Amino acid sequence: MPGIIGRKIGMTSVFGSEGENIACTVIEAGPCVVTQVKNEETDGYRAVQLAFGEKKEKNTSKAALGHFKKANTTPKKDVAEFRDFKTEFDQLAELGKEVKIQDVFAEGDFIDAIGTSKGRGFQGVVKRHGFSGVGGATHGQHDRLRAPGSMGNASFAARVPKGKRLAGRMGNARVKLTNLQIVKIIAEQNIIVVSGSVPGPKNSTVILQK
Structure with a gap:
């Protein structure tokens, strides 16, 4: 057993x-x-x-x-x-x-x-993946503090690649921790x-x- x-x-x-x-x-x-x-x-x-x-x-x-x-x-x-x-x-x-x-x-x-x-429900990239946000609070970035930033796509892919770290549902997953005494x-x-x-x-x- x-x-x-x-x-x-x-x-x-x-x-x-x-x-x-x-x-x-x-x-x-x-x-x-x-x-x-x-x-x-x-x-x-x-x-x-x-x-x-x-x-x-x-x-x-x-x-x-x-x-x-x-x-x-x-x-x-x-x-x-x-x-x-x-x-x-x-x-x-x-x-x-x-x-x-x-x-x-x-x-x-x-x-x-x-x-x-x-x-933990639907969470943004800062809480879900530890992103730091776009940048400082000055120069007109008053609503970008917790934004994901550039997606890295232009006219070629024209879509977000599968598996990219973005906002989404967090937690409620099967987790295994090893070597606990x-x-x-x-x-x-x-x-x-x-x-x-x-x-x-x-x-x-x-x-x-x-």
């Missing part, structure tokens, strides 16, 4: 071994339930599907209800698939089995965190504390994997 699903609680800070102040993110990770086990014979690859978070039965489709019923569990809010795990986690790949933090991670491990960043695990409360920031607002879903 190379990972687990969790919920971002917020941020805090802890003191390291040398007295340094480390910014950390607190995550409620698990317990998760194994809702499907895939193998190479029937599916072409090895994978385990985990589910996390309670969901009302009336808000769950009949197909999903049947899927969770096979695992003998209640409807869940979030589902994620973890592929190509090591043989050391084979004992966890059992339908209906509950997976906790200590089954997957240990303090000091380096992990990756996947989440959805905060949506586990500072502390509070197993009885299903809490994991990792160094650094994790994408997404409070109460958002986070996927942690090795």
Whole structure:
């Protein structure tokens, strides 16, 4: 089992071994339930599907209800698939089995965190890409302070090239941060504390994997 699903609680800070102040993110990770086990014979690859978070039965489709019923569990809010795990986690790949933090991670491990960043709507080039604007506020440029400037096109292309950094929708994208170290695990409360920031607002879903 190379990972687990969790919920971002917020941020805090802890003191390291040398007295340094480390910014950390607190995550409620698990317990998760194994809702499907895939193998190479029937599916072409090895994978385990985990589910996390309670969901009302009336808000769950009949197909999903049947899927969770096979695992003998209640409807869940979030589902994620973890592929190509090591043989050391084979004992966890059992339908209906509950997976906790200590089954997957240990303090000091380096992990990756996947989440959805905060949506910031339609933003200009200064906020979205860090442009500095056209120039000074004098010489008639009273409305050009946050403008993108020249597009670099004349009569030849006569269009803006695809992929050019311009204004547009910012955030609300899948973000993966790598090599975050586990500072502390509070197993009885299903809490994991990792160094650094994790994408997404409070109460958002986070996927942690090795």
